[in-house]
Amino acid sequence: MGFGALIIGGIFMLIGWMVSSRLKSKFKQYSQTHLTRDLTGAEIARLMLADNNIHDVQVISVEGQLSDHYNPANKTVNLSQEVFHGRNAAATAVASHECGHAVQHATAYSMLQFRSAMVPIQNISASVLNFMMMAMIFGSFFASSILPWRTALLVIIACYAVFALFAIITLPVEFDASRRALAWVKARNIVTPGEYDMAQDALKWAAMTYVVAAIGAITTLAYYVMMYLGGSRDE
Secondary structure, rough: OHHHHHHHHHHHHHHHHHOOOOOOOHHEEEEEEEEEOOOOOOHHHHHHHHHOOOOOOOEEOOOOOOEEEEOOOOOOEEEEHHOOOOOEHHHHHHHHHHHHHHHHHHOHHHHHHHHHHHHHHHHHHHHHHHHHHHHHHHHHHHHHOOOOHHHHHHHHHHHHHEEEEEEEEHHHHHHHHHHHHHHHHHOOOOHHHHHHHHHHHHHHHHHHHHHHHHHHHHHHHHHHHHHHOOOOOOO
């Protein structure tokens, strides 16, 4: 891997850590505000699903912090224990956001379908990239005799192009899920105006993690493209 790529990766790892720390701080802060409606995240999730006529999705509790996600493969809304049992603005934000993904799935939201279709491609790209990097680090002389450097660079560019595209597609998927969540909790009077502001702010910081990831992926891709066009082996 080029030295420039290591610098880029280091910078965005630092930015990502800062955003993640801010997100955790916000969730901790908003978890201390008891919801006026006294509903748990699980109850909110089930209510939002029912309101959208979704009856084949289960709401389950999973281990971990901020491990919440929607799994379209088995149609489950997976909520961390603090969100599943939480009765606060943070739990409301997360639970309704993940249900936003379930609504996307039920309504065949095109960007979610596109992202789901790209998952196996991204997994293959990750495996190929790992192999290429290991070969470059531990067997560069042997690898270069089989696969020329510029050809290897094209493979790396192709892999990062997949990562960048996946990160870009993820943005509208995440923003749309938050939009659906906030619109529903407001229309359903799940939160007070103050609680709504907290939920909105929490989801804003959650979205920032995806923005940082997208910018990082695009920047890394641009670096390797410039390396290829420059015809230099930056080692």
